[in-house]
Structure formats: C-alpha cells, structure tokens
Amino acid sequence: MTIALPPLPYPEHALAPHISARTLSFHYGRHHAGYVARLAKLTAGTDYEGLTPGEIAASAPPGTLFDNAAQAWNHDFYWHSMSPDGGGDPGGALATALDRDFGSADAFRAELTAAACSKFGSGWVWLVKDGSGLRIDSTDNADTPLAHGLTPLLTIDVWEHAYYLDYQNDRAAYVDAFVEHLIDWEAAAGRFAD
Ligand SMILES: [Fe+2]
DSSP, rough: OOOOOOOOOOOOTTTTTTTTTHHHIIIIIIIIIIHHHHHHHHTTTSSTTTHHHHHHHSSTTTTTHHHHHHHHHHHHHHHBBOTTTSOOOHHHHHHHHHHHHHHSHHHHHHHHHHHHOOOOEEEEEEEEEEEEEEEEEEEETOOOGGGGGGGEEEEEOOOOGGTTHHHOOHHHHHHIIIIIBBHHHHHHHHHOOO
16 A cells, blocks of 8 residues: 555654644644545555555645645655654765855755744745755745656755744744754765765
8 A cells, every 4th residue: 555654753752842743733734644645545446545645745736636646755755854863964975065055064054944934834844956056945835846857855844833832923943943953964965875
C-alpha cells in the first residue's frame, strides 16, 4: 500500500520547546493524517492507485486530488526539514552555494525569515534548487515546488495550524525558532548533493 502515513522521524516531544508535543500531535496526527486518509480514499480504484503522494503531486491537475497529495508530501518533507539537533550553520557544498546565491548563511536566514513572516495566508516557504542555483520559493495553500519542476531542499509550513497552539498570532517567533534551532542542515545538504 503506497498511500500510508509515514512515521515521524522523531518523537512528538523531540522539537520542544520550539514546537510542542501538543502541536506535533495535532499537526501530524490530525492534519497530516487527514490529508493522507483523504488521498487514500480519492485514489482507490483509480489510475493514481500505486503512485506515491509525491508522484501524484507532480502529475495531478489542480483540484482536490492534487491538494491532498501535495499536502501529504509537503508535511512529510517538513518533518524531514527539521531535527531535534537542528540549527547552526550549513556545511560543505551547500554552504558554498548559499554564499554564492545569498551572500552568506546569515543573509539566507534573513531572507527566509522575511519570506516566511510576510507570506500572506496559508502556504509554504522553501529553499529550492532551480537548475544549478538556489533560491527561496513560496507556495500558496497546498501548492508544492514538485509541481513546478523544482527540487526542494527544505521547507517551513506557515499555515496557522503549524504554530498557533505554541505562538498564537506571533508567526515571527515560530519562524525564528525554526530558522535558529530546527533546520536540519545535514538533510538539506544531502538533497543538494543528490
Ligand atoms: Fe501543516
């Protein structure tokens, strides 16, 4: 069975105090699980049965099927964009590329923070590989770089359900915690090298 809720890569309490177990329990256990359950229902008995959420998100036309596939994939990618040992500075070839395309890791962090704080409404902010260069991308609602031929390296979920229990309307505090303490640079570097 291809459409199933993938396990969280860490326990629900592992990102505290930056993201609480309560947020993870709702965000993963209700929101992410809900997208996966709806996707399983929508694909049963169709040509999409047997494809992964990422494959469906890259190929389905706009609509409910795309929205649920993209949200299933985006959330799994978001969990794998963070680590309990995250934050700090990127290394290796990714660090060199960030210096080249943003000026410095600090300049990248500032640009990511600005994009995530100013994103209007629900959506996602990404670091993507676009050809040989890196840039920040932002997508509305369920939309995903997979549907636009881009290679995502990391993402932050800026839907209110990602931070409201912990930070209420203070999105900037959530974004700051993500940027300073949670980014899994090792995972992003691995995707960059692929
Ligand atoms: Fe979310």
